[in-house]
Every structure is written in structure tokens, then in C-alpha cells.
Amino acid sequence: MTAAREPLRRLKDGTADLHQQAELHVRILDADATLTDYRHYLAAMLGYHAPLEDVLQAHDGLRAAGFDAAARRRAPMLAADLLALGDDPRGAPRCTSLPSVTSLARALGVAYVLEGSTLGGRYILAKLPPPLVRLRGRATAFLTGHGAETGSRWRAFAAIVARELVTPAAEDEAVFGARETFVRLIDWLAPRTRAAGESLQEAS
Numbered sequence: 001m002t003a004a005r006e007p008l009r010r011l012k013d014g015t016a017d018l019h020q021q022a023e024l025h026v027r028i029l030d031a032d033a034t035l036t037d038y039r040h041y042l043a044a045m046l047g048y049h050a051p052l053e054d055v056l057q058a059h060d061g062l063r064a065a066g067f068d069a070a071a072r073r074r075a076p077m078l079a080a081d082l083l084a085l086g087d088d089p090r091g092a093p094r095c096t097s098l099p100s101v102t103s104l105a106r107a108l109g110v111a112y113v114l115e116g117s118t119l120g121g122r123y124i125l126a127k128l129p130p131p132l133v134r135l136r137g138r139a140t141a142f143l144t145g146h147g148a149e150t151g152s153r154w155r156a157f158a159a160i161v162a163r164e165l166v167t168p169a170a171e172d173e174a175v176f177g178a179r180e181t182f183v184r185l186i187d188w189l190a191p192r193t194r195a196a197g198e199s200l201q202e203a204s
């Protein structure tokens, strides 16, 4: 997997600051997180994932590169979690300000953010605070993601990235796409999740 490391490392390093900012808008790890926080989180993530996954699924270049967008979708998991909590997922507003996927490299950058977040999801699931722990296994399909298959799916994605991002220019494009994905997600989450105080305002 050495060949797979290089562009992924660029993506990780090139978005680390935005990952940190995104974390500030996901309040479900706060010790005092409530069920309402969790519902808002699910609805907001559904509103971003559903239309963006549609875009990835319709992308011919991604399909040709071997990225099975349909099998990787997690919007249905978000919808299932909302349903389990008695909320109608169809009521969640959808984001219309999505990152652009004008090249395969950009689309891979977008996909990197959604795919990489499956790794973080498992971490979040393990760290849920006491008020939300009881939801585990009942309304945590999204955080569970592909479960035991998470690692192998991530490695398969890494192989696609390594195969397709073979020039510094393509890597730059991918990082651009990934950054745009984070920025638009943060803009989308900011008014929809509990405020974190002054530092959050400065960070976003």
C-alpha cells in the first residue's frame, strides 16, 4: 500500500485545519449533548450527504475509476437513524450549495471527505457521552457505517486515489475539492448545530 499513501497523505495534511473546524460543529461528543443535538446532527448530515451522494453517483469518471458510489452511500443510514428516533427524514432540508466535481480529481477530493469520515464515525461511536450512549445499536447506523468492512473499503478507496491522482496537479485539484467539501459542510452545519461560543465564530 505504499503507493496509496502519497496522495492520501496530501489530502489529509491539506485539510487538517478544516477537519478541526468541522469537529467544532459536531457537538454530539459534548458531555452535555442532548437527544435534540443528536437529531439536529443527523438531519443536518442527511441534508448534506443525500444531495452530494447523488452527485457522486451520477459522476461517470468516478464510476469508470471503480468508485461504487451507490454501495458507499450513507444517506440511507442517516434516514434510518432519524426514523428510529421518530423523525421523518424527508423533512430534513437539502443543501444546494455543494462542492463542484468538474474533474475526476475534484470528485475524488469530495469522495475523500465522505469516505474518510467513516473512520471518524467509528471513533465518535465509541466516545458517545452518557446521555447518548443508549442510542448505540438503535439509532447509530450512520456512525457505524460499514462496520467491520470499514477498513477494507477505505483501503479500496485509497487504491483508486493512488491510481488516479498521479500528478502533483491532480493532487492539487483533489485537495481543492476536499477543502471545498469541508468548507461547504461547515457553512451548512454552522446554523444547524448548537453554537460552541466565541471561538467557534472566529474559527468559521
Ligand code: HEM
Residues within 6 Å of the ligand: 008, 011, 012, 019, 022, 023, 024, 026, 027, 029, 112, 113, 114, 115, 116, 117, 118, 119, 120, 121, 123, 124, 185
Ligand atoms: C466530533 C467530530 C469528529 C471527530 C471526533 C472526528 C474524528 C476523527 C478521527 C479520530 C479520525 C481518524 C480515524 C482513523 O484514522 O482511524 C478521523 C478521520 C477523518 N475524518 Fe473525522 N471526526 C469528526 C468529524 C468529521 C466530519 C464532520 C468530517 C467530514 C464529513 C470528517 C472527515 C474525516 C476525514 C476525511 C477523515 C480521514 C482523515 C485521513 O486519515 O485522511 N470528520 N476523524
